[in-house]
Amino acid sequence: MILGPKDEEVSTSFQPNVLLFGYGVLAESAIETLSGLDATLVGIVVPTNRTGPDVVRIKDAARRSGLTLLAQPRRSRLEGFLERLKELAPDLIVVWSYSMILPPEIIRVPRLGCINLHGGLLPEYRGGHVMQWAIINGESETGVTLHYIDEAIDTGPIIAKSKFPIEIDDDGVSVQQKLQESGATLLSEWWQKIIEQTAPKLLQDDAVAHYYRLLTPGDGLINWAGTSVEICNLVRALVPPRPGAFTFLGQNKITLRRARSHEEISGIVMAKPGTVQRISEDGALVATGDGVVSVTELDVNDGVVVSLKEFTSIGIRLGIVFTDVPVV
Numbered sequence: 001m002i003l004g005p006k007d008e009e010v011s012t013s014f015q016p017n018v019l020l021f022g023y024g025v026l027a028e029s030a031i032e033t034l035s036g037l038d039a040t041l042v043g044i045v046v047p048t049n050r051t052g053p054d055v056v057r058i059k060d061a062a063r064r065s066g067l068t069l070l071a072q073p074r075r076s077r078l079e080g081f082l083e084r085l086k087e088l089a090p091d092l093i094v095v096w097s098y099s100m101i102l103p104p105e106i107i108r109v110p111r112l113g114c115i116n117l118h119g120g121l122l123p124e125y126r127g128g129h130v131m132q133w134a135i136i137n138g139e140s141e142t143g144v145t146l147h148y149i150d151e152a153i154d155t156g157p158i159i160a161k162s163k164f165p166i167e168i169d170d171d172g173v174s175v176q177q178k179l180q181e182s183g184a185t186l187l188s189e190w191w192q193k194i195i196e197q198t199a200p201k202l203l204q205d206d207a208v209a210h211y212y213r214l215l216t217p218g219d220g221l222i223n224w225a226g227t228s229v230e231i232c233n234l235v236r237a238l239v240p241p242r243p244g245a246f247t248f249l250g251q252n253k254i255t256l257r258r259a260r261s262h263e264e265i266s267g268i269v270m271a272k273p274g275t276v277q278r279i280s281e282d283g284a285l286v287a288t289g290d291g292v293v294s295v296t297e298l299d300v301n302d303g304v305v306v307s308l309k310e311f312t313s314i315g316i317r318l319g320i321v322f323t324d325v326p327v328v
Contacts, residue, residue: 014038016091016112016195021045021072024054026097026180028061030117033184034094037191042088043068047100072100085109092195095149096183099128104151114149115194117183119176121145121161123209126154131175133212134166135237138229141165142175144183146190148201153211157201159194162186171236217243220255221324224273225289228261232293235259244299247274247322249315254322257304258297261288274322281308284316 018039020030023046034041044062046055048071062069068088073081082105093114095102107114120130122145134142143163150156162182166175193199220238222231222245235245235256244255262285271277271287278285283296297306300314 015040017042019043019090019093021095022097023058024097027058029180030096045070050099116149118145119179123204127212128214132237138233146186159199171239220245222247228288228291228293232259232261248326251326255299260294262292276320
């Protein structure tokens with residue numbers, strides 16, 4: 001891949017001008033992947049509805065590489081942005097980890113179309129934060145779907161999918177790493193057919209489609225009456241950089257970082273969900289709707305607490321009950 005404008009032709013093969021829409025580690029992976037393909041990356045577009053480290057890091061990557069950096073505006077201010085896109089003359093738009101809808105005016109710009117690396121299996125997992133939703137739902141596998149973009153959300157024709165297992169010890173961080181690796185491989189495998197316009201365009205089955213909404217911080221509130229597996233799935237789906245799965249102890253917000261489910265433990269009888277039933281060097285055993293979970297790492301007021309001594313110093317003791325609202 002040639003970063004920025006080409007000074008001279010380095011290959012007799014067709015090297016499409018590619019415009020990347022994305023941010024965060026997955027967009028960085030897209031840059032790296034495209035560098036190994038016959039392509040000329042002419043610019044990067046970031047969303048204007050996101051801020052923070054993930055946007056900053058891709059902006060920095062663009063500046064280091066001398067790439068044109070654009071930000072997609074609101075629909076009402078699209079005209080000038082479209083002119084900039086047309087000046088870059090992309091043959092293809094690649095989208096990977098992006099938070100804004102591409103309106104028809106953008107989709108029509110590249111002659112080879114727009115392709116998206118979707119972090120879930122389509123059509124069953126359309127929408128936002130589908131990687132986290134797959135973990136929350138207890139799926140045994142997820143994957144990446146490479147598809148063409150149309151005017152709706154995640155409904156375009158499918159080129160290919162790559163599936164991988166969600167192991168019991170996986171969390172949001174490790175699954176994202178698998179997504180990154182699978183997405184890079186998928187794009188590389190199908191690249192030539194995409195630029196030759198011979199890639200499959202398989203229609204999605206709307207009968208099995210499901211849209212998932214974006215998660216909010218409030219979705220991390222733990223329902224202790226749920227099953228142990230459900231609670232642990234929520235915890236591992238929302239590990240940092242997500243806000244986390246949380247509960248309350250008095251007025252303190254307790255964010256669980258590591259938890260393990262148990263169906264039966266010797267000497268433990270059923271208690272009110274949320275009740276601490278045992279404290280040991282392995283952490284706190286907390287009653288759920290069908291058993292207990294072992295809490296081994298948590299945050300209190302943004303401080304990581306991991307040892308038995310630290311647990312007891314903040315009031316976690318036998319018989320206390322975690323609640324879903326602060327209690328004075």
